Amino acid sequence: MCLHFSTTMPLSTQSQAQDEQYVLVASLDNARNLSNILKAISFKDHAIFSATTNGLKVTVEDSKCLQANAFIQAEIFQEFTIREDLVGFQVTLTVLLDCLNIFGGSTAPGVSTALRMCYRGYGYPLTLFLEEGGVVTVCKIKTQEPEEPIDFEFCSSNVTNKVILQSESLKEAFSELDMTSEVLQITMSPSQPYFRLSTFGNSGNAHYDYPKDSDMMELFRCTKTQINRYKMSLLKPTTKALALSCKVSVRIDNRGILSLQYMVRNDDGQICFVEYYCCPDEETDDE
Amino acid sequence: MKFRGKIVDIACLNHFSRVITTISKLTKTCILRLTPDNLFFVLCGKVANGGVSMWCELSQANFFDEYQMEGMNPEDNEICLEVAPENMSRALKTVQNAKVVKVKLTKKHCPCLTIVAELPTLSSVSRVVTHDIPVDVIPRRLWHEFKEPTVPDFDVIEANLNGEMNLKIETDLVSVTTHFKDLGNPPWGDGASQGSSSSQSRDPEAMAEARVDIRRLQQFLMGQQVNPSKAMCNIVHEKVVHLILLHDDMSLQYFIPAVV
Secondary structure, X not given: OEEEEEXXXXXXXXXXXXXXXXXXXXXXXXXXXHHHHHHOOOOOOEEEEEEEOOEEEEEEEEOOOEEEEEEEEHHHOOEEEEOOOOEEEEEEHHHHHHHHOOOOOXXXXXXXXXXXXXXXXXXXXXXXXXXXXXXXXXXXXXXXXXXXXXXXXXXXXXXXXEEEEEHHHXXXXXXXXXXXXXXXXXXXXXXXXXXXXXXXXXXXXXXXXXXXXXXXXEEEEEOOOEEEEXXXXXXOXXXXXXXXXXXXXXXXXXXXXXXXXXEEEOOOOOEEEEEEXXXXXXXXXXX | OEEEEEEOOHHHHHHHHHHHHHHHOOOOOEEEEEOOOEEEEEEOOOHHHOOOEEEEEEEHHHOOOEEEEEOOOOOOOOEEEEEOXXXXXXXXXXXXXXXXXXXXEEEOOOEEEEEEEEEOOOXXXXXXXXXXXXXXXXXXXXXXXXXXXXXXXXXXXXXXXXXXXXXXXXXXXXXXXXXXXXXXXXXOOOOOOOXXXXXXXXOOOOOOEEEEEHHHHHHHHHOOOXXXXXXXXXXXXXXXXXXXXXXXXXXXXXXXXXXX
16 A cells, blocks of 8 residues: 655635535544444444434444444534435445544543544445644545345334343453353343343353342343343454443343443543344243 | 764663664664764665665764764774664663663674663662674775765755645545645755756645655654654655654654655
């Protein structure tokens, strides 16, 4: 790859007229409010972007069994203009993250990269204007035809068991999980052990129990005993989202599909959500 | 041929060490040229190292408390050695806290640059550490290869250019351009500079560009251990990128040839 040096003509500034060519324009004073949350779902190369007047949804999927969604509402952006009901495209997420961090991702206070993300529509690249300290970088990222995200048909009315926990407690457990175990077993029940995480690794079996009256337990709504196993390799990426979050909701529906919803606070204290859906590992039945 | 130098100031020692570490990140071997007033670290552009060349000039008085050298003969009062800067860097890193560091040219089983350091201990007796760094003496007949590079006729030397520079990369997936504005365009030369008449007729907004191997540029930038007071970039259209870092007591020039 070659680096092209040149001295050049004055940088042209974006004008109102030029804006009209874009179907989507989203601006952030601090690009980290987007890059941090995207990092939490960056376990695969490609991401599907879906924008509506409500904001931006970014989806990443793995082997049809795992899906991560990051929601950044329109209110988070300093500017969010969309000229169609639904704007969708797909980009290589790793490239996007590299561009968002082009100025080195310094965490020094008061130093942030401003972002203006523009999209002209089908067939056009996603254009990012990033500025820090008077230096402007323009990135044009190739877009692909967006794949249709899987619809797991997960709805609240089919949820059998639900808990909301403070992330702190889960962070500890997840950092100690026995990775030699092929599965993570989740037990949810109105009676003992209430909420249990189990692993079956080379060194033996391990259980993490969360009693329903624990300080960490903000909500406990379990109606029926369920024991489900999920592939550890699929759940591993969720730890990134967990690390950023302050609260997690764990729900399992009547088919054993797991929904993890993470409440994430950004640099400015605003709330965004990241959710993961995971299918249960074949062999288990509900009791 | 003789050379003896002594460094007693810890700040000078650290600075010297950092300069050599910077050089060690740019190249595995280079030429060390010693003259009565200066030390030069020189790398000649060869196909093997991607054609990049480097010239680093240090004023000896800014580092050494004592400095004595005797070249080949009074007319050629210089010493040229081929050295691996990594070896020097490692040796200097181990003697960061020394009270005194002496550098001298010696002959052990082969010619060596010997670093002798007195390190402080809890007792009154200092610990002495000696590093022998093998070097090759460059014969007089090859010295012409290591002259200061002549300043090429630059395309960007006018003060009235708009002080803008762009860095661009392009891959299959993405194109990225970074725009720098409000950069200074220092006047170059002292009236006798080459090409001054042609430069006046140049359009201040016209681009001078060069395509270079990004790894060479990265190598140069990542290796920097010393904060320069000034950094300059000169471009000869489609030929070479010339990077200059200026410090109070040192200058480092790096030439990256353009690729087709």
